[in-house]
Amino acid sequence: MTLIPTLREKRRYLLFEIACSSASEPEAKQALYAGLLAFLGEHGVALANPKLIEYDAKTRRGILRCRRDAVEGVRQAVALISDVNARRARVDVIKVSGSIKKAVQ
Amino acid sequence: MFLANREKPAASQSVRGGRENFSVRYYDLHVCYEGGERDAAELGLKAVEFPLHGTEVLAEKERELAAGLKHAKPLVLVASGNNEVLRAAAKIKQVLMLRSERFEADVGLLRIAAERNKAFEVPLAMLIESHGWRRAAVLSRMRSFLRLCIKYKAAYVITSGARDAYGLRRPREMIALGEALGLSHAQAKWAITEAPSAVLENAQ
Numbered sequence: 001m002t003l004i005p006t007l008r009e010k011r012r013y014l015l016f017e018i019a020c021s022s023a024s025e026p027e028a029k030q031a032l033y034a035g036l037l038a039f040l041g042e043h044g045v046a047l048a049n050p051k052l053i054e055y056d057a058k059t060r061r062g063i064l065r066c067r068r069d070a071v072e073g074v075r076q077a078v079a080l081i082s083d084v085n086a087r088r089a090r091v092d093v094i095k096v097s098g099s100i101k102k103a104v105q
Numbered sequence: 106m107f108l109a110n111r112e113k114p115a116a117s118q119s120v121r122g123g124r125e126n127f128s129v130r131y132y133d134l135h136v137c138y139e140g141g142e143r144d145a146a147e148l149g150l151k152a153v154e155f156p157l158h159g160t161e162v163l164a165e166k167e168r169e170l171a172a173g174l175k176h177a178k179p180l181v182l183v184a185s186g187n188n189e190v191l192r193a194a195a196k197i198k199q200v201l202m203l204r205s206e207r208f209e210a211d212v213g214l215l216r217i218a219a220e221r222n223k224a225f226e227v228p229l230a231m232l233i234e235s236h237g238w239r240r241a242a243v244l245s246r247m248r249s250f251l252r253l254c255i256k257y258k259a260a261y262v263i264t265s266g267a268r269d270a271y272g273l274r275r276p277r278e279m280i281a282l283g284e285a286l287g288l289s290h291a292q293a294k295w296a297i298t299e300a301p302s303a304v305l306e307n308a309q
Contacts, residue, residue, distance in 0.1 A: 079278035088271040
């Protein structure tokens, strides 16, 4: 059964890029989720409802989904990530969009 | 007063709701590795590389201050965990930026800094490089310190304090971290645009 649009969770899609020598999908996922959990806490993560939608290890770009009202918190958490699998790294948010299609454009 | 013609944004003033204005120039006044200015430019920041274009004086005693200021570059930053040293540094015309290593609240220091047009550095590296309880403690101290800076009208500048390219952050991320430190969006933006611009003007 589908929800009417007004009741649906409003989401945002963050196009990000990991500046790092290399980062596979499991490594990127682990670093992102650990960073979010460390900064937002269990309660904050539950409210933000983040999910890694897509990740390309070749370009080190991916899309992270979260609730619309938690974008700033997610951006802060992601900005505080300093390593991926014990390698120095930086996560840049390139774009925030309301749809996956526009995020990847 | 600091930034005589530049109004500090009120906490309620909002510039949110659209893309960042790309005609605005963003600054990172403290990058401490070779090639930092080039890397920062790729992220849309005008950076100042230490020690190439600035001098950082680390002093725990007042007598160390004078020695550090000899042959200093135009942009002088004094960092200390001792507020007495910072008070003395704030009275020196040559010094433009101050960094309290422990971010201890000192109303006297904030008043002197506000009167003498000195800006406090808020290095994001301290947040980025720490984890767990330590990060929470740093965050808490920085928040209280910035709250007092706003109350006593002392200027503050958000910098990366990067030691390599991975320590740099894009302007939008710097603003987001400024918001995590209790600033409004407008105040955080001011701390990487107009405030550092005024410091550089003073340096020249």
